[in-house]
Amino acid sequence: MPEIFKLGTRGSTLARTQSQQVADQLAAIGGFAVELVEIRTDGDVLTGPLSQMGGTGVFVTALREALLNGSIDLAVHSLKDLPTAPAPGLTTAAIPLRAEARDALCSRSNRTLSELPPGAKVGTGSPRRAAQLRAARGDLEVVDIRGNVDTRLGRLEKDLDAVVLAAAGLGRIGRSAAISELFDDTVMLPAPGQGALAVETAQGAPESLRAALVALDEADSRLAVTAERALLARLEAGCSAPVGALAQRRGSMLRLEAWVGAVDGSRVIRQARATDGLTEVAATLLGIELAEALLADGAAELI
Numbered sequence: 001m002p003e004i005f006k007l008g009t010r011g012s013t014l015a016r017t018q019s020q021q022v023a024d025q026l027a028a029i030g031g032f033a034v035e036l037v038e039i040r041t042d043g044d045v046l047t048g049p050l051s052q053m054g055g056t057g058v059f060v061t062a063l064r065e066a067l068l069n070g071s072i073d074l075a076v077h078s079l080k081d082l083p084t085a086p087a088p089g090l091t092t093a094a095i096p097l098r099a100e101a102r103d104a105l106c107s108r109s110n111r112t113l114s115e116l117p118p119g120a121k122v123g124t125g126s127p128r129r130a131a132q133l134r135a136a137r138g139d140l141e142v143v144d145i146r147g148n149v150d151t152r153l154g155r156l157e158k159d160l161d162a163v164v165l166a167a168a169g170l171g172r173i174g175r176s177a178a179i180s181e182l183f184d185d186t187v188m189l190p191a192p193g194q195g196a197l198a199v200e201t202a203q204g205a206p207e208s209l210r211a212a213l214v215a216l217d218e219a220d221s222r223l224a225v226t227a228e229r230a231l232l233a234r235l236e237a238g239c240s241a242p243v244g245a246l247a248q249r250r251g252s253m254l255r256l257e258a259w260v261g262a263v264d265g266s267r268v269i270r271q272a273r274a275t276d277g278l279t280e281v282a283a284t285l286l287g288i289e290l291a292e293a294l295l296a297d298g299a300a301e302l303i
């Protein structure tokens with residue numbers, strides 16, 4: 001009898017798709033079977049404001065409880081939705097190769113940001129995206145939108161000229177053709193961890209599962225998100241703060257760039273730092289160092 005591991009997932013198309021991709025990769029590496037188990041939260045919570053937002057916090061908690069009580073063996077999270085605080089009893093067992101980290105503009109008639117008409121309506125629910133849109137194009141009308149990726153894209157047929165979404169999410173559900181522009185780092189820095197997944201297990205997971213997860217882990221992706229999340233933690237900010245950060249390996253260096261801004265786009269702070277230490281400790285120190293430089297420039301007033 002082959003081993004069968006249970007992978008807990010949310011029910012959204014994006015969550016199921018990325019969970020299935022990880023399940024297939026792990027099964028191929030480990031020679032075991034992985035089955036998806038949909039984790040639901042109770043009806044009251046599902047109709048509440050958290051579910052409207054994409055419902056990250058409540059689902060992370062539900063998945064973590066299932067890991068701790070042994071009803072699932074592993075869970076796949078979008079790393080940008082995970083709080084930076086450590087989770088007692090759990091391990092981030094793998095950070096697979098990161099997908100595209102950048103944000104994408106999806107617009108009617110395929111226009112780029114600079115081609116949008118004056119006063120165009122652009123949808124996003126993210127203060128970080130709103131702030132960077134306003135800083136780039138003060139004339140835009142930024143409209144607060146909620147819901148899953150398909151719901152947001154659907155607004156292009158209704159009332160909006162464009163929406164901003166993570167390129168990685170669009171790619172995972174096969175909707176990359178909707179992208180009109182991938183935002184350059186100089187226009188919009190992504191959320192810390194965007195485009196990366198975290199595979200979480202309980203401490204003491206079976207050896208065969210742990211070995212396959214080690215093989216799935218990708219060192220440069222782990223280094224980059226470690227630096228970005230250390231910065232976010234030191235700023236004492238969460239996934240809805242107007243904070244953008246992107247770390248990239250360049251040869252023997254890890255470079256981290258970060259952005260903090262007023263939500264109305266009136267004030268922005270941007271700085272970068274690099275380290276030649278390619279270890280998790282060096283990446284963490286890089287994030288802390290850059291956060292402190294931003295705080296010295298007044299970042300705390302903007303968060």
Ligand SMILES: NCc1[nH]cc(CCC(=O)O)c1CC(=O)O
Binds near residue numbers: 054080169194196
């Ligand atoms: N907060 C919602 C969310 N969480 C993860 C992704 C997909 C991108 C990723 O995996 O980083 C998205 C959608 C979006 O931001 O457009």
